Amino acid sequence: MKNVKGTKDILPDESPLWQRLESTFRTMPALFGYKEIRTPIFESTDLFKRGVGEGTDIVGKEMYSFSKSEDGESLTLRPELTASVARAVMQYNLIRHYPTLRLWYYGPCFRYEQPQQGRQRQFHQIGAECMGTTNPEADAEVIILANSILKNCDIADYKLNINSIGDTETRAVYKKVLVDFLNDNLSKLSEDAQKRLVTNPLRTLDSKDTRDREVVKNAPSILDYLNSESKEKFEQLQSLLTASGVSFEINSRLVRGLDYYSNTVFEFITDKLGSQDALGGGGRYDNLTALLGGNPIPGVGFALGVERLILLAQQNEQPAEAKAQVMIVSEQSFNGIVFRVANMLRAQGISVVTDLQQRSFKSQFKDADKSGVKSVVVIGENEAAQQEVTIKNMVTGAQHENVAYANIVTVLQEIPNG
Numbered sequence: 292m293k294n295v296k297g298t299k300d301i302l303p304d305e306s307p308l309w310q311r312l313e314s315t316f317r318t319m320p321a322l323f324g325y326k327e328i329r330t331p332i333f334e335s336t337d338l339f340k341r342g343v344g345e346g347t348d349i350v351g352k353e354m355y356s357f358s359k360s361e362d363g364e365s366l367t368l369r370p371e372l373t374a375s376v377a378r379a380v381m382q383y384n385l386i387r388h389y390p391t392l393r394l395w396y397y398g399p400c401f402r403y404e405q406p407q408q409g410r411q412r413q414f415h416q417i418g419a420e421c422m423g424t425t426n427p428e429a430d431a432e433v434i435i436l437a438n439s440i441l442k443n444c445d446i447a448d449y450k451l452n453i454n455s456i457g458d459t460e461t462r463a464v465y466k467k468v469l470v471d472f473l474n475d476n477l478s479k480l481s482e483d484a485q486k487r488l489v490t491n492p493l494r495t496l497d498s499k500d501t502r503d504r505e506v507v508k509n510a511p512s513i514l515d516y517l518n519s520e521s522k523e524k525f526e527q528l529q530s531l532l533t534a535s536g537v538s539f540e541i542n543s544r545l546v547r548g549l550d551y552y553s554n555t556v557f558e559f560i561t562d563k564l565g566s567q568d569a570l571g572g573g574g575r576y577d578n579l580t581a582l583l584g585g586n587p588i589p590g591v592g593f594a595l596g597v598e599r600l601i602l603l604a605q606q607n608e609q610p611a612e613a614k615a616q617v618m619i620v621s622e623q624s625f626n627g628i629v630f631r632v633a634n635m636l637r638a639q640g641i642s643v644v645t646d647l648q649q650r651s652f653k654s655q656f657k658d659a660d661k662s663g664v665k666s667v668v669v670i671g672e673n674e675a676a677q678q679e680v681t682i683k684n685m686v687t688g689a690q691h692e693n694v695a696y697a698n699i700v701t702v703l704q705e706i707p708n709g
């Protein structure tokens with residue numbers, strides 16, 4: 292048996308790197324006052340149809356949907372988390388307790404896509420949402436948070452692209468201009484873009500198809516159509532990012548795929564991962580909760596793709612092996628003495644492994660050499676009888692004999708840990 296296409300096992304040698312990144316995911320949002328929210332991995336299909344939008348690839352082609360509920364309702368493995376978070380915020384009226392609601396999340400998402408490097412069918416996202424205000428301060432805050440997470444994961448090779456797609460009024464005006472322009476170039480567009488002319492013409496702006504790219508190079512820029520309010524917000528966002536030392540480029544072709552965005556959209560991109568160049572992105576979604584049938588609650592957020600962060604981090608470093616600090620070498624358990632000593636050390640925060648197979652001293656020492664532990668605690672027949680141990684420094688070969696149990700930790704601490 293093998294794992295399913297598009298999924299990946301994270302093997303023991305890889306998990307230390309995941310854990311290092313995951314610890315950044317926990318500490319960084321907390322520094323910004325964000326609290327963690329965990330929502331179920333599956334939701335009602337309707338949530339994503341309404342929240343992500345019927346015109347998107349995610350809803351149109353990529354959802355893992357099934358019906359396994361009593362009332363025959365269609366359920367879907369979440370393709371992203373923003374819709375789920377918005378649902379929970381409305382369901383528990385969380386915004387009542389916190390006028391500015393700051394939330395972060397981390398977990399698996401599922402999309403039926405063609406797997407390749409950096410693209411899987413089960414992947415992970417770390418993200419954050421700031422809800423309750425339309426002010427560009429919130430947009431700046433989530434972008435700075437995303438940027439801080441990347442920096443703290445030691446990821447450097449990326450750029451931040453930002454754009455404004457304006458409010459509903461702006462987009463209505465711009466859409467007409469854009470559709471006219473695309474119609475004038477209809478025969479040069481990809482089949483997908485031709486189909487999208489009615490459903491989602493804005494998407495053609497960041498189409499990956501080279502035919503579309505060639506056409507939209509000359510398309511009118513949405514930035515020339517921003518009304519004064521959208522324009523002011525975009526300018527303020529830029530000045531807040533500049534003041535915070537976050538470098539960015541304006542990319543007027545960036546629209547992102549989802550239906551719920553308005554005003555700010557942004558993306559972190561890299562040239563180190565081939566065609567899957569987006570590390571993450573996000574934007575403002577002031578209409579999302581209304582689309583889900585609730586009161587309008589403005590919000591802005593981002594999601595970063597963890598597999599892509601891992602791929603970049605792997606390019607920069609060899610995964611560190613998680614090794615125990617101490618190995619206890621003993622040919623038998625001496626009525627539990629070996630376990631007692633091991634547990635005593637673990638209670639002091641020292642990681643310890645013991646031999647579980649009563650093998651010879653020789654083969655256990657071979658293991659110790661191979662695993663790279665710096666110290667070995669030897670318990671032979673004499674040591675067990677005298678309630679003592681011998682400690683061997685594996686780097687220098689020096690031995691400390693007749694060490695009483697109470698002194699083990701002190702002696703170990705004098706041996707440097709690699």
Ligand code: AMP
Pocket residue numbers: 371402404409410411412413414415416569570571572594595596597598599
């Ligand atoms: P999106 O909101 O769709 O732009 O997703 C945000 C981020 O999640 C992307 O920039 C990717 O880094 C990551 N991502 C999206 N889909 C996948 C996938 N199928 N496999 C791996 N990462 C993904």
